[in-house]
Amino acid sequence: MDIVAALVRTSFLVDAVYTESAREYGITQQQGQLLCVLMPRAYAMGELSTTLRLAKSSLSGLVDRTERLGLVRREPDPRDTRGVLVGLTADGDRLARQFYDETCRRIAELPAGLAGGDRETLAGLLARVVLGNEVPVVFPAGAGKDPAGAGKE
Amino acid sequence: MDIVAALVRTSFLVDAVYTESAREYGITQQQGQLLCVLMPRAYAMGELSTTLRLAKSSLSGLVDRTERLGLVRREPDPRDTRGVLVGLTADGDRLARQFYDETCRRIAELPAGLAGGDRETLAGLLARVVLGNEVPVVFPAGAGKDPAGAGKE
């Protein structure tokens, strides 16, 4: 298997786990991703649009639907009257942590067949790929409480 | 960056490249994936449903839309009167090869910052992850003509 097929099929696998986990928490993959991005802090719509690589109108709709679930909230941006800041509600924060922890747990199981040293090597190489390609932080490492089993590995 | 964040962010990155590439060929990511799966041979709807992890009605719609673009074709299954076989049309085969080659080229660029040996190591470790988790072959390695620059690496 060449590097391209390996990357694409790994991506497909991770995506399926992420989607399935979100589903079990009553949210969609996109909503889960939004919650994870917002875990450390509130974002302006424009920032979110860039981070999630979505057209701004697409993001408006995503925030609308997630707001309707009571998971995020729009607040005025004190530094720009035109803007809004999107942040987690108390419910959203609780769900985000649960979803994040559980999803970490499941994804951490994917390389279960690798020995500890190989997992370290894989993590290091992927980190270099990610950092070399300006990937926005859609999934913070070690945000919130230490996710079970995924903290330092 | 731990292994979980590395996997999720890599997945996000690969997904973005794949989607962008599809877009430039006038198709969606899902249609592109369908075309790639069908490159080696025709599939029954049920097989496709399993391979792409889609509900069968979701797949019916996807095939409908892709058929409307003239890229795939439904044919009766000679071995089961109830079933249909979905295969590429001549146009679909041509587009699939172009899309596949170009997408391979772009994804092969993602680990450009890694030395050849490190790329080999990464490919090997990811292959073990994929093979250890029963990922369907959504993106064949080396199907059709040798994709530029992604053949043996």
Added chain:
DNA sequence: TATTGTTATACTCTATAACTATA
């Protein structure tokens, strides 16, 4: 005038449930 964000509109994607036809 440029930027921030929303609305209007039109697709695509997805799933569940009900259905048809064949095995």
Added chain:
DNA sequence: TATAGTTATAGAGTATAACAATA
């Protein structure tokens, strides 16, 4: 009765273009 697919329906996701309000 079980299986292969389709249809009906509903909602989520996405983008482009036009718009409102503020910088």
